[in-house]
Amino acid sequence: MSEASVKQQPSPAEPKGSDRQLVEETRSxxxxxxxxxxxxxxxxxxxxxxxxxxxCCGIExxxxxxPRYDLARFGAEVVRFSPRQADLLIVAGTIxxxxxxxxxxxxxxxxxxxxxxxxxxxxxxxxxxxAYHVLQGVDKVVPVDVYIPGCPPTPEAVLxxxxxxxxxxxxxxxxxxxxxxxxxxxx
Amino acid sequence: MKNITENLRQDLSQKxxxxxxxxxxxxxxxxxxxxxxxxxxxxxxxxxxxxxxxLMHVAGADYPEREKRFDVCYxxxxxxxxxxxxxxxxxxxxxxVPTATTVWRGADWxxxxxxxxxxxxxxxxxxxxxxxxxxxxxxHALRKDYPADLQQHCTEALPxxxxxxPNYVPDPNKDLVPLNIGPSHPATHGTLxxxxxxxxxxxxRAGVEIGYLHRCFEKMxxxxxxxxxxxxxxxxxxxxxxxxxxxxxKAVERALGVEIPPKAQAIxxxxxxxxxxxDHIICVGANxxxxxxxxxxxxxxxxxxxxxxLFERLCGARLTVAMTRVGGMAQDPPEGWFDEVLQFCKxxxxxxxxxxxxxxxxxxxxQRTRGVGAISAEEAIEWGYTxxxxxxxxxxxxxxxxxxxxxxxTLDFDVPVGTSGDVYDRYLVRVEEMRQSIRxxxxxxxxxxxxxxxxxxxxxxLPEKRDVxxxxxxxxxxxxxxxxxxxxxxxxxxxxxxxANGELGFYLVSDGSGKPYRLKVRPPCFAIYQSFPQQVTxxxxxxxxxxxxxxxxxxxxxxx
Numbered sequence: 125m126s127e128a129s130v131k132q133q134p135s136p137a138e139p140k141g142s143d144r145q146l147v148e149e150t151r152s153x154x155x156x157x158x159x160x161x162x163x164x165x166x167x168x169x170x171x172x173x174x175x176x177x178x179x180c181c182g183i184e185x186x187x188x189x190x191p192r193y194d195l196a197r198f199g200a201e202v203v204r205f206s207p208r209q210a211d212l213l214i215v216a217g218t219i220x221x222x223x224x225x226x227x228x229x230x231x232x233x234x235x236x237x238x239x240x241x242x243x244x245x246x247x248x249x250x251x252x253x254x255a256y257h258v259l260q261g262v263d264k265v266v267p268v269d270v271y272i273p274g275c276p277p278t279p280e281a282v283l284x285x286x287x288x289x290x291x292x293x294x295x296x297x298x299x300x301x302x303x304x305x306x307x308x309x310x311x
Numbered sequence: 312m313k314n315i316t317e318n319l320r321q322d323l324s325q326k327x328x329x330x331x332x333x334x335x336x337x338x339x340x341x342x343x344x345x346x347x348x349x350x351x352x353x354x355x356x357x358x359x360x361x362x363x364x365x366l367m368h369v370a371g372a373d374y375p376e377r378e379k380r381f382d383v384c385y386x387x388x389x390x391x392x393x394x395x396x397x398x399x400x401x402x403x404x405x406x407x408v409p410t411a412t413t414v415w416r417g418a419d420w421x422x423x424x425x426x427x428x429x430x431x432x433x434x435x436x437x438x439x440x441x442x443x444x445x446x447x448x449x450x451h452a453l454r455k456d457y458p459a460d461l462q463q464h465c466t467e468a469l470p471x472x473x474x475x476x477p478n479y480v481p482d483p484n485k486d487l488v489p490l491n492i493g494p495s496h497p498a499t500h501g502t503l504x505x506x507x508x509x510x511x512x513x514x515x516r517a518g519v520e521i522g523y524l525h526r527c528f529e530k531m532x533x534x535x536x537x538x539x540x541x542x543x544x545x546x547x548x549x550x551x552x553x554x555x556x557x558x559x560x561k562a563v564e565r566a567l568g569v570e571i572p573p574k575a576q577a578i579x580x581x582x583x584x585x586x587x588x589x590d591h592i593i594c595v596g597a598n599x600x601x602x603x604x605x606x607x608x609x610x611x612x613x614x615x616x617x618x619x620x621l622f623e624r625l626c627g628a629r630l631t632v633a634m635t636r637v638g639g640m641a642q643d644p645p646e647g648w649f650d651e652v653l654q655f656c657k658x659x660x661x662x663x664x665x666x667x668x669x670x671x672x673x674x675x676x677x678q679r680t681r682g683v684g685a686i687s688a689e690e691a692i693e694w695g696y697t698x699x700x701x702x703x704x705x706x707x708x709x710x711x712x713x714x715x716x717x718x719x720x721t722l723d724f725d726v727p728v729g730t731s732g733d734v735y736d737r738y739l740v741r742v743e744e745m746r747q748s749i750r751x752x753x754x755x756x757x758x759x760x761x762x763x764x765x766x767x768x769x770x771x772x773l774p775e776k777r778d779v780x781x782x783x784x785x786x787x788x789x790x791x792x793x794x795x796x797x798x799x800x801x802x803x804x805x806x807x808x809x810x811a812n813g814e815l816g817f818y819l820v821s822d823g824s825g826k827p828y829r830l831k832v833r834p835p836c837f838a839i840y841q842s843f844p845q846q847v848t849x850x851x852x853x854x855x856x857x858x859x860x861x862x863x864x865x866x867x868x869x870x871x
Contacts, residue, residue, distance in 0.1 A: 179866065246526075
């Protein structure tokens, strides 16, 4: 466990006698932290991504999972194709109007706490498809936590996006976009 | 392409003495104009006499200022004489043309697409529903009066549904289980949806729904200058992006009537063959992965990364490279790049051997794939199969041999064919094609011709940056070309290249402006995938996955 994530809390009054001995013994195998800290630490290092690869970005996402870039180093190698087992939705690729109802359902099926990573220009804003059948950003229908630019983004950028999500989880960043989200409402 | 209009005229006047046919030879294409009621008899005549055996695609086009505003084009191809013929007919709003599905079953989806995009009616078509746009979409998107950026939201997904089949008789004694696979399913690669009715483990009947990645390529092409369309073509078949660049630029260059220099041709061949290898890596690797063989995919991806590195050295991008320009390439390759290609060839040979050691004699792989999804050569042609899927049935048709371009005719390589057309044969054909691509790469990369990487026509190619900033002539040239764009003469043509998955064709209509008036893509996997319900019916559910993977469906070009 890194020292940055779990800080030793200053102990109030120093205990005396046998109590003191007990505390010292305890310190040799345990430490104190806040519950939200330890939970966040666990969450951030065991993200289970649900890869929603629809297009070109999906191919780049494969590269991220593959040996050279290896997302496993960030604790996110358990790729789950069932939304019920995943907590990180990676939207990799263009989302069309036809796909919108499906991605809403996929998002609803995921269990809390859940995060959304929008990978690439198309998922973030429609990209250069300012077109009649392309949703102009997946954030119109699901709440997005991190946007990754690029068409498609390099694997390094995707890793950076995952690390940004990890930081958000660690810091318990408030997510109003998530709290105010309603299914089926186009923003 | 040869001028065969005289032969056609004679042939048709014997068969249809009462009709007069207008047959012309324009921009290197043979075009035959017929009235709507003559379309099916003429198509049937061509098919029965064997003069043309492939229906490559059916394309619509909209000319709102004309009295009969729609064009319907049937692109025919002969695998014997390698000739092409475009059959054209004109329709007014509200008129209909009899469906060609009674002649070629492969016309099915192409006609549905015409209906979806233009509202053209095909009388007698059993399933004239929308295919690419969602079911709540109003209007027809590729009509010139539909704004390119007018989105319409879709609020619900379609329930499980099947195509109308006049021969289908429901059996009330069977306890059928409906099953929906996709579009979000690991084996459907993101955007394919398969709906089935199961009788135990067997597929009783199946249907597919596509269009989940319909990103309006053709409309986008109509609203962008010729060179700006190139990045869009990258995203058709994104597993082998450079091949689409080459196919598109080749079509535009033919429209302009220019020939690219030998060095550009060599670089394009290298890009194409590298792409063919990495496309087959994804196809074979993912096919095996879906059936549980993970190692081959992971191992081969290393080689894919090596090609990415080569592309990155060339232009900075890994996947969507947009390296070609109309008239040649965007820039010269860096020093030593061709040696790196040769080095990669050496490594890739090893990679293909490794792949074969993993799969070719693997008992599980053989049992899961041999005899699965077998299709006969006649049926494959009927559906419009091209590429490895067609060659696995024993038809030796490869445009690099049949209608060579860029000097493929001078290169020494073989076209592998299979015998049974099953998943295993498709795999073997792809593996051998990777070997042949390595052979081509080695021949080309060893003897790259010198000279320029692009033509220097001031009306087509932007001047070098040092001229733009260095002298007034270059600056003005740059300015004029950016403002006006390159402008091919009015006319239309169909041009095809052999992409990794089959014939990638572009039907280009120019009205003399700086943007394509109409650009229709003939995606290889669109024709192949429409036979899918028929191929899986009667088989096991598990075989659905094997067959799906072997077809190499890339949603980007399937849905465009």
